[in-house]
Structures are given as C-alpha cells and as structure tokens.
Amino acid sequence: MAVISRGFHGRRPTEEKLPPGQYVVHDFPVLSAGPTPVVAKEDWQFTLTTVAGDTRHWSWQDLTALPAERPTVDIHCVTKWSKFRTEWEGVSLDTLLDGVDLDGDYAMVQSYGGYTTDLPLEDLLDGQAWIAYRYDHDDLPAEHGGPARLLVPHLYFWKSAKWVNGIRLMDSDEPGFWEGLGYHEYGDPWREQRYQGD
Amino acid sequence: MARAAVSGRLTGRLRWQTATVEDVRDETGTARTLVLRAPDWRGHAAGQHVDVRLTAEDGYSTQRSYSLASAPGGDRIELTVQRIGDGEVSPYLVDVLEAGDQLELRGPVGGWFVWDPADPSPVLLMAGGSGVVPLMSMIRTRRNVGSRVLFRLLYSVRTPEERYYARELGPGGAQGGLDITHLYTRSAPEGPRRPPGRLTEDDVAAYGWPAEFAPMCFVCGPTGFVERAAEILVAQGHDPQRIRTERFGPVGG
Numbered sequence: 016m017a018v019i020s021r022g023f024h025g026r027r028p029t030e031e032k033l034p035p036g037q038y039v040v041h042d043f044p045v046l047s048a049g050p051t052p053v054v055a056k057e058d059w060q061f062t063l064t065t066v067a068g069d070t071r072h073w074s075w076q077d078l079t080a081l082p083a084e085r086p087t088v089d090i091h092c093v094t095k096w097s098k099f100r101t102e103w104e105g106v107s108l109d110t111l112l113d114g115v116d117l118d119g120d121y122a123m124v125q126s127y128g129g130y131t132t133d134l135p136l137e138d139l140l141d142g143q144a145w146i147a148y149r150y151d152h153d154d155l156p157a158e159h160g161g162p163a164r165l166l167v168p169h170l171y172f173w174k175s176a177k178w179v180n181g182i183r184l185m186d187s188d189e190p191g192f193w194e195g196l197g198y199h200e201y202g203d204p205w206r207e208q209r210y211q212g213d
Numbered sequence: 214m215a216r217a218a219v220s221g222r223l224t225g226r227l228r229w230q231t232a233t234v235e236d237v238r239d240e241t242g243t244a245r246t247l248v249l250r251a252p253d254w255r256g257h258a259a260g261q262h263v264d265v266r267l268t269a270e271d272g273y274s275t276q277r278s279y280s281l282a283s284a285p286g287g288d289r290i291e292l293t294v295q296r297i298g299d300g301e302v303s304p305y306l307v308d309v310l311e312a313g314d315q316l317e318l319r320g321p322v323g324g325w326f327v328w329d330p331a332d333p334s335p336v337l338l339m340a341g342g343s344g345v346v347p348l349m350s351m352i353r354t355r356r357n358v359g360s361r362v363l364f365r366l367l368y369s370v371r372t373p374e375e376r377y378y379a380r381e382l383g384p385g386g387a388q389g390g391l392d393i394t395h396l397y398t399r400s401a402p403e404g405p406r407r408p409p410g411r412l413t414e415d416d417v418a419a420y421g422w423p424a425e426f427a428p429m430c431f432v433c434g435p436t437g438f439v440e441r442a443a444e445i446l447v448a449q450g451h452d453p454q455r456i457r458t459e460r461f462g463p464v465g466g
C-alpha cells in the first residue's frame with residue numbers, strides 16, 4: 016500500500032502517454048557519468064563487429080551518405096524525466112545493418128569515452144533504432160552525444176548511447192556500463208524496469 | 214571507463230520502503246535537510262542516491278532522485294533538498310513535510326558516482342549549489358572511517374547565505390587533510406580572495422589538485438556547472454576516466 020503524502024497534490028500530467036513514475040520536462044536534461052567527449056566529425060568512425068569477429072567500418076561521410084530518416088519520438092530517462100515529441104534525424108539501424116551477417120541475439124553498443132550498453136539485437140531492428148546526428152533541426156550538440164548517438168526510444172534513455180562508435184554482436188548477453196552497476200538489463204519504461212530485478 | 218568494483222553497488226531487487234521523518238533542519242532559506250529513519254536500510258556508499266515517491270490522496274504519484282547526504286551507518290539517513298520555485302516535488306519536501314510524516318523511498322541507487330575509502334588517491338570535490346549533497350556524504354564518510362586521504366572541496370554558491378552545512382564546512386569545521394574553498398558567484402563576504410563570478414580555470418588551478426597527482430574528481434551540480442567544471446579539468450590534463458559527474462538538473466547555475 017502506498018503511503019499517502021499528507022498535503023501533496025502534485026501536477027497531473029497533461030498527456031496520457033507517460034510511463035509510470037515519470038514526469039514531463041520541456042527542456043532537455045543532460046546526464047552522463049563523466050566529462051563530455053569531444054569528437055570531430057572527421058575523426059568519427061563507427062565499427063560493427065560480428066560474432067565471427069569480422070568488422071565493418073563507416074566514416075562520417077559513409078554514414079551521412081546513407082538515406083536519413085526523421086523520427087519524432089517520446090524519450091524516457093531512468094532518472095524520471097520524459098520528453099515528448101523530440102525531433103531527430105539519422106540513419107535507421109535497418110539501413111546500416113542491411114547486408115551484414117546478423118548472427119547473435121545480443122548487441123553491445125560502444126561509445127567514445129568507454130561507455131557501453133547491451134540490448135537484444137531485435138530491439139535495434141524493424142524501425143526501432145537510429146544512429147542520430149541531428150536534434151531539433153540542428154547538429155547534435157556534444158553534451159547530448161554529438162556528433163552521433165544511438166536512439167532507441169522504446170527503452171530507457173541510457174540505452175541510447177551517446178558518442179556512439181560501434182556495435183559488437185554477441186551470442187549471449189553481457190551487462191554494459193550501467194547494467195553492471197545495478198540497472199535493469201532490458202529497461203522497458205512501461206514496465207518500469209529501472210533496476211536489477213524490477 | 215572500466216566498470217569499477219565498488220562497494221555498495223546495487224545487487225538484488227530494490228524494494229520500496231517507508232521512511233519516517235525524524236527531524237527537519239534548515240540549511241538555507243531555500244534548502245532543508247530531512248533526517249529520515251528507514252528501518253530496512255541496508256547501508257550505502259558515499260555518493261549514492263535514493264528515489265523518493267510521493268502519492269497524492271487520489272493515487273497520483275511521482276518520483277524524484279535525492280542524494281544521500283549522510284555517511285553510511287545505521288538506519289538513519291539524511292537528504293538535503295533545494296526548493297525549486299515552480300517545482301512539483303521539492304517545495305513539498307522543503308516546506309510541507311515535517312517530523313512524523315512518512316514517505317516512500319528505495320535505494321541506495323547508483324554505483325558509479327561513489328567514493329571508495331579504500332582508494333588512497335587524493336580527491337577533488339567540485340560542487341555547484343545543491344551538488345554539494347553527495348560530496349558531503351563523502352566528506353562525512355572520510356571523517357567517520359578516520360581516513361587520511363587528502364580531500365579538496367571547491368564549492369560554488371551564489372552568496373554566503375546559500376552555503377549548505379555552513380557549520381560543518383566553515384572555519385570551525387576544519388578537519389586535517391580537508392581543504393575547503395568557497396567560490397561565490399553573486400556576492401562574496403568581506404575581504405574576498407576572488408571577486409564574485411562563476412568557476413574559472415584559475416580557480417581550478419589554484420584550489421584543485423594538479424593533474425599529475427592523479428586525483429579522483431567528483432563533480433556535481435546543475436548541468437551548466439558540471440559541464441564547465443569537467444571541461445576545465447580535462448583541459449588541465451586530468452584523465453577523463455578519473456572524473457565522475459552527477460548532474461542534478463537542467464538549469465545552469
């Protein structure tokens with residue numbers, strides 16, 4: 016039974032589509048574990064490593080030459096804020112991974128600065144994930160993960176790795192950075208999977 | 214960013230528990246410390262936070278994160294909350310809640326922004342406003358365990374009246390091996406060492422540690438402060454792997 020907080024009224028969300036425990040923000044909070052890595056587009060490289068150990072690389076030019084999409088999505092951070100209708104531009108993972116040997120059920124996403132996060136490969140496919148390089152009609156700022164970040168809006172936002180530079184496909188699951196520090200392996204905001212065991 | 218084996222890291226399921234407010238203490242005109250008794254508390258590491266859940270009479274409920282201000286030990290924990298003018302939760306915690314009231318929390322949460330007392334490296338703490346809260350837990354933990362690790366705290370606040378833990382961090386509260394520097398952004402007391410203003414490279418060079426001492430750096434506060442402080446540390450040669458940050462909110466300070 017929840018404890019009723021005497022005299023607490025709260026603000027009701029104006030939207031129905033708010034996952035449990037979340038509240039709406041209108042600005043765009045920044046959250047990360049350390050300093051913001053600064054990566055120039057010329058130096059940016061994205062590497063896919065298959066289970067067999069083969070690699071494939073994309074430069075900034077390669078990435079931005081691929082057909083872009085402009086998803087407008089709601090995002091939900093495990094620190095409780097949600098932001099509705101955020102506008103992005105980037106390349107769908109379906110496009111990026113087209114023709115790649117997608118053996119392995121899991122993916123470890125890797126970033127400049129050493130950050131990692133794991134998720135099932137199927138959550139990156141079928142129009143659910145992008146490598147985003149523009150936000151709100153502008154280049155993605157470094158503090159939000161620029162030049163490019165992963166965008167997987169249906170999971171808590173720590174899965175949407177900032178400063179992304181690679182994906183390693185895996186046969187079995189391994190915890191990424193926050194997952195190893197007690198956060199949930201999967202992170203579905205609608206099931207409030209914040210921490211281990213939720 | 215190797216995953217460190219930290220004490221107090223999360224394991225197992227985190228349950229919601231009911232805590233009772235034992236005492237409230239004003240820190241400043243806009244911030245208050247809540248002393249809570251949480252009978253099921255299993256301890257924490259300095260730097261971790263809790264999730265607080267409030268529920269209105271009609272069942273509407275919302276959650277926010279608050280850092281633990283107290284050192285680990287026992288079932289009594291302290292949070293220090295700053296009132297955000299148009300906020301949903303913080304005005305309730307600062308103005309309405311009183312001794313005897315209950316609230317729900319779960320934790321401790323977060324295994325990265327933590328100080329490990331077994332690590333002998335010098336420590337640089339940089340706080341903006343309420344960002345001093347988890348750093349205070351580190352300072353109190355250091356004192357409680359009798360650690361002689363060298364600590365430096367750079368604490369940026371608007372005015373002398375807005376300092377948290379003024380007695381503990383004031384002249385009377387000095388502890389061997391802990392240096393404290395207050396940086397005022399709006400108005401400084403008489404005879405200031407530096408004119409009021411936001412954190413600069415010179416401040417970090419003068420009151421921090423040189424990069425070659427390889428300190429652990431913990432930076433906490435509003436986003437603008439944290440971005441700036443971390444940027445200066447990196448520019449001064451500190452290893453980004455040794456700079457841990459916690460961002461409390463979207464507003465620059």
Ligand SMILES: Cc1cc2nc3c(=O)[nH]c(=O)nc-3n(C[C@H](O)[C@H](O)[C@H](O)COP(=O)(O)OP(=O)(O)OC[C@H]3O[C@@H](n4cnc5c(N)ncnc54)[C@H](O)[C@@H]3O)c2cc1C
Pocket residue numbers: 038040042094262277278279280281293294295296297299300301302303304343346347435459460461462463464
């Ligand atoms: C890990 C973590 C630890 C935290 N620890 C503490 C702590 O020890 N003490 C503490 O006081 N707060 C702490 N916070 C911030 C806290 O969780 C809330 O965000 C804050 O109390 C505001 O909540 P609110 O409901 O009053 O405001 P909201 O209704 O959420 O927001 C109202 C307005 O205030 C702005 N705002 C939100 N947070 C801040 C902020 N921190 N500074 C300035 N403006 C803000 C919002 O953008 C919005 O415009 C922590 C946050 C995190 C993520």
